[in-house]
Amino acid sequence: MDILYFAWVRERIGVPRERIESSAVTVAGLVEELRTREDRYAAAFADLSALRVALDQELSDFDAPLDGVREVAFFPPMTGG
Amino acid sequence: MRVSVQEDRFELGVEAEAFAQANNKSGAIVTFTGIVRDADQGGLVAMEIEHYPGMTLRALTDIAQSAMDRWSLGDALVIHRYGRLAPGEQIMMVATASRHRKDAFEAAEYLMDYLKSRAPFWKKEILADGAEDWVASKDEDETALTRW
Numbered sequence: 001m002d003i004l005y006f007a008w009v010r011e012r013i014g015v016p017r018e019r020i021e022s023s024a025v026t027v028a029g030l031v032e033e034l035r036t037r038e039d040r041y042a043a044a045f046a047d048l049s050a051l052r053v054a055l056d057q058e059l060s061d062f063d064a065p066l067d068g069v070r071e072v073a074f075f076p077p078m079t080g081g
Numbered sequence: 082m083r084v085s086v087q088e089d090r091f092e093l094g095v096e097a098e099a100f101a102q103a104n105n106k107s108g109a110i111v112t113f114t115g116i117v118r119d120a121d122q123g124g125l126v127a128m129e130i131e132h133y134p135g136m137t138l139r140a141l142t143d144i145a146q147s148a149m150d151r152w153s154l155g156d157a158l159v160i161h162r163y164g165r166l167a168p169g170e171q172i173m174m175v176a177t178a179s180r181h182r183k184d185a186f187e188a189a190e191y192l193m194d195y196l197k198s199r200a201p202f203w204k205k206e207i208l209a210d211g212a213e214d215w216v217a218s219k220d221e222d223e224t225a226l227t228r229w
Binding site: 006007057058073075076077079080081 | 115131133135136139140161172173193196197198199200201202203204205215216217218223
């Protein structure tokens with residue numbers, strides 16, 4: 001699946017998007033997989049309360065299943081307007 | 082109803098006038114415009130607005146449609162920019178048209194509250210000393226949604 005990062009999450013991880021093969025069942029499981037990869041992921045995902053997630057471009061939550069999902073995006077709380 | 086996500090500047094007067102003309106049977110038009118503010122009193126060089134291209138238009142359209150469904154509106158307009166903006170530039174605007182002012186005002190506030198916290202934009206302040214700060218969301222912005 002494609003993983004996208006925005007704002008300071010993108011800066012901490014160092015890339016705007018990447019393709020990842022994962023067998024994680026939920027978003028939280030995917031986060032756990034990413035955290036163990038490298039320090040930059042652990043830093044970006046240190047505090048999930050500071051993060052939001054969208055699945056296939058719809059806001060979702062960390063308990064949500066990944067079944068059939070093609071695009072996961074992680075970002076801080078939005079600051080539009 | 083029209084939603085635009087754009088890098089280009091927009092002319093507030095032109096947009097407001099066109100919206101008013103297109104809705105000249107409505108009794109009330111409300112517009113709101115957000116402007117890049119130098120909160121740091123002279124230290125802000127630019128505001129960089131990042132967004133999620135695949136999601137932004139749909140999120141704004143959903144927000145605008147829910148305002149149309151919830152209030153008695155004849156029309157609604159949302160324009161939101163991204164990219165690098167200078168202090169004083171217009172970031173975004175909303176306009177609502179209805180028979181009575183209450184619907185137009187409330188729907189405009191609803192649009193603003195949701196644009197702040199549910200539209201995938203992120204603001205970064207570029208300061209004169211070279212520092213770059215992501216603007217943090219405020220608890221009160223999230224709390225504001227609970228009134229709807």
